[in-house]
Amino acid sequence: MDHDPTRRHALRCMGMGAGTLFALSGGVLTGFDLAAATERGAAAKVGAPLFVQISDSHIGFNKAANPDVAGTLARSIALVNSLPRQPGLVLHTGDITHLSRASEFDDAAQLLRGLRVAELHTVPGEHDVTDGAGTEYFARFGAPSKNRGYYSFDHAGVHFVALNNVMQFKPGGLAALGEDQLAWLKDDLAGRSASQPIVLFGHMPMWSIYEPWGWGSSDAPEVMDMIRRFGSVTVLNGHIHQIVQKVEGAVTFHTARSTAYPQPAAGVGPGPGPLTVPPDQLPRMLGVTSVSRAPLHQPLSITDIALA
């Protein structure tokens, strides 16, 4: 029974009944309706959020699928700010802007400053680096990675690895991390205890979801070889504007919703463009992801929270 009135209120604000809570138990993904989860006291399973993932804000987009992406990003930030226990940090998994323009980055940065959480870590999406060198993206977010887009840090005992998989690709093929980044990653993970939880985050999906639409990374298998020895690995991506999850042994893969607009399911239509839905349905298809450390050294627990 949940005796915390502020938490009950916050969960109501998140739109109970429309969100899905996934709890990990021994590596098996279990889905709960958010309303049912609260009644059964699943709040204890979620615990205090370790961090929140937001993704694909596409500031600058203004077509029918969402004429107000700044508004839905602001609402997503308000959602994060309303969590009764604030996460330690926020990850943005890329496509912060729609067309890599300076004004779009300025607007996005201003909105993101509205987060109560002070610590924000980003990776670029392919929409952020259409100027080739990623000049505007790196001018704002390049410092942690010396303008390479990949870097790592530790927080609360978890090792976070930010990956850039949008600037190396074969014409006609998939995006990749590239040789330099793979070498860096191998070095970064070397010598770490297998019991330290690892979180990898990058824009493109790091497993093959649907290659005809570019939903995958060509050198992801090499990354999987490097992380196979660890006891808890969480791979968080964006790009596809919908939730797709997979659990493979100790590795949990998860793509997040966008805060801007949804995309069609794999293969439905000519390509991965914006999907226009009736306005009252749009908030249910946008949202953020909260990740918590489940009790008793379980894998990290992932909760997707819809905007409505």
Place this chain on the structure above:
Amino acid sequence: MNLRIFARALAATGLAAVAAFALAAASHAAASADAAVTIKDFDFHPMDIAVPAGATVVWKNLDGEPHTVTSVDGTFRSGALDQGDSFSFRFARPGVYRYLCTIHPRMVATVTVR
């Protein structure tokens, strides 16, 4: 082709000014186009075109998703083209120019300049 290293080299040699000129040329595209490529449904139409040296090719994006027109060898780069945006480039030298969309790298096409 390592586009990232290429892009840094491009900026270093000042050829970024050439790209800016090419973007400006888009406003005069209708008057001087010798060949047109339509970007629709995540494809370049036609996928392979042939033009004489000195010809200007104009690309227009009709998709609701932005695309770029980026040559593999670094000769031309459009930046992000929103729906309805155009990009034009004058091909002075003969050759086979393979290009792609850097947002959706599976989209590839060629311009053959005789």
